Amino acid sequence: MTAEPRTFIPTSAAPTGARIAGAGVDGDPHDLPDPATGETLATVGWVDPATAEDAARAAHEALPGWGATPVRERAAALRAIAADLRADTTAFAAVISAESGKRLSEATAEVGFSAQYLDWFADAATMPRDEGVVTPQRRFAVTRRPVGVVAAVSPWNFPLSIPARKVAPALAAGCTVVQKASELTPLTSLAFTEICERHLPAGAVNVVVGDGEKLTTALVDCEQVAAVTFTGSTAVGASVAARAMRSMTRVTMELGGKGPFIVTDHADLDVALEALLVAKFRNNGASCIAANNVFVHQAVYDEFVAALRSRIESLVCGAPSDHAVDVGPMLRPAHVERLERLVAEAEATGCAVSRAPLTTTRGFFVAPTLVEASAELRLWHEEIFGPVCAVRPYTSEDDIVTEINEWRSGLGGYVMSADAEHAAQLAGRLEIGIVGVNNGAPNTPEVPFGGFGRAGLGREGGLSGLLEFTEEQTVSFAR
Numbered sequence: 001m002t003a004e005p006r007t008f009i010p011t012s013a014a015p016t017g018a019r020i021a022g023a024g025v026d027g028d029p030h031d032l033p034d035p036a037t038g039e040t041l042a043t044v045g046w047v048d049p050a051t052a053e054d055a056a057r058a059a060h061e062a063l064p065g066w067g068a069t070p071v072r073e074r075a076a077a078l079r080a081i082a083a084d085l086r087a088d089t090t091a092f093a094a095v096i097s098a099e100s101g102k103r104l105s106e107a108t109a110e111v112g113f114s115a116q117y118l119d120w121f122a123d124a125a126t127m128p129r130d131e132g133v134v135t136p137q138r139r140f141a142v143t144r145r146p147v148g149v150v151a152a153v154s155p156w157n158f159p160l161s162i163p164a165r166k167v168a169p170a171l172a173a174g175c176t177v178v179q180k181a182s183e184l185t186p187l188t189s190l191a192f193t194e195i196c197e198r199h200l201p202a203g204a205v206n207v208v209v210g211d212g213e214k215l216t217t218a219l220v221d222c223e224q225v226a227a228v229t230f231t232g233s234t235a236v237g238a239s240v241a242a243r244a245m246r247s248m249t250r251v252t253m254e255l256g257g258k259g260p261f262i263v264t265d266h267a268d269l270d271v272a273l274e275a276l277l278v279a280k281f282r283n284n285g286a287s288c289i290a291a292n293n294v295f296v297h298q299a300v301y302d303e304f305v306a307a308l309r310s311r312i313e314s315l316v317c318g319a320p321s322d323h324a325v326d327v328g329p330m331l332r333p334a335h336v337e338r339l340e341r342l343v344a345e346a347e348a349t350g351c352a353v354s355r356a357p358l359t360t361t362r363g364f365f366v367a368p369t370l371v372e373a374s375a376e377l378r379l380w381h382e383e384i385f386g387p388v389c390a391v392r393p394y395t396s397e398d399d400i401v402t403e404i405n406e407w408r409s410g411l412g413g414y415v416m417s418a419d420a421e422h423a424a425q426l427a428g429r430l431e432i433g434i435v436g437v438n439n440g441a442p443n444t445p446e447v448p449f450g451g452f453g454r455a456g457l458g459r460e461g462g463l464s465g466l467l468e469f470t471e472e473q474t475v476s477f478a479r
Contacts (some may be wrong), residue, residue: 256409
């Protein structure tokens with residue numbers, strides 16, 4: 001007898017809006033659209049701020065026991081969660097793709113990437129972090145302890161890997177967690193929490209779904225919450241951080257970036273083109289480190305842009321479940337309208353615009369588009385967050401380094417140069433948290449991820465990501 005394939009897309013008439021201490025909590029029903037068709041995908045529950053406070057209290061009750069759990073046992077739990085994610089890859093990829101519009105192949109890769117975060121922080125949990133310092137007068141022991149209950153606020157564009165990047169280090173450090181799932185892609189977070197519950201004590205990981213501003217505010221204001229890790233726009237992140245400072249609640253902020261992509265006159269143009277297509281169109285262009293402003297040296301501009309135009313015009317736009325598709329839909333109609341408006345403004349100023357064909361009339365689609373930004377445009381100055389590529393020539397490296405650093409939005413960036421020394425020097429001049437040299441996907445769980453300036457505070461990933469959820473204590477002994 002063949003088992004029914006697992007699905008995380010609910011069909012219940014009483015939609016879940018939270019999971020607290022291992023139990024589902026129903027919420028007010030809200031329809032969730034399928035971005036590829038515009039039709040209703042599922043009905044999800046929204047809960048109120050009081051339920052978010054209940055989740056924080058459950059996490060606080062679980063904190064002493066989880067914090068006292070030996071680190072090797074914590075690590076084993078994280079590895080077990082990772083193993084279950086991999087075992088349920090097909091079901092997770094299907095729900096990620098369905099609710100976010102991400103191509104199915106990319107959704108499958110996101111499941112594997114999320115499991116890698118859990119494995120990495122399982123390893124990191126067991127690494128010695130305490131220090132000993134001896135002076136002629138004193139002997140010092142510096143230890144780290146869990147910061148407490150962590151509120152993890154995640155966006156819609158990577159509905160599994162961003163929560164995993166927050167939950168895994170918090171648990172590894174001995175903290176407990178309340179996730180504020182994106183109300184735009186909540187199904188993945190609800191399913192992820194169910195997986196976590198199999199291997200953790202009740203209340204160690206909880207999740208709430210609902211109005212983003214109201215639930216985030218409730219968690220930030222909750223006296224049981226000791227730290228907030230937030231991914232989202234700079235404007236909203238600044239507001240969350242300011243509110244957190246009222247109670248001196250610790251914040252980690254991964255905010256918006258501008259993603260400069262520099263094609264130097266030393267670049268291998270074939271390598272640069274392939275890297276740009278990944279950096280720009282991965283996740284339908286909706287990535288916080290997506291290539292946003294493409295600078296191409298004047299000496300190679302015509303050749304490179306001609307090749308780029310040809311490739312963009314050949315991209316296939318359609319249903320994310322179709323393996324022949326290169327770019328899927330945007331999440332909501334408002335996202336489509338914004339990008340179409342920005343491209344129309346560029347055309348009205350005389351900029352050359354090229355588009356891939358768009359053959360579907362259903363869903364929320366923007367055709368992959370190339371804009372030669374020969375004039376001052378809002379498109380050039382805003383974070384695009386979609387399948388529109390803005391390109392401009394340059395002649396002076398000093399000028400573009402100055403321009404990029406003046407943005408103060410240094411989250412991710414890219415340097416294309418076949419001269420390794422030149423690439424390293426140029427990357428080092430950029431005030432950017434992570435720079436891809438001759439590659440369009442620079443991040444991995446083992447390294448810190450975060451930004452300079454308005455792009456955020458603190459780091460996720462690497463040992464830095466674990467230490468974000470600890471407090472240091474120094475004990476000084478007389479000698």
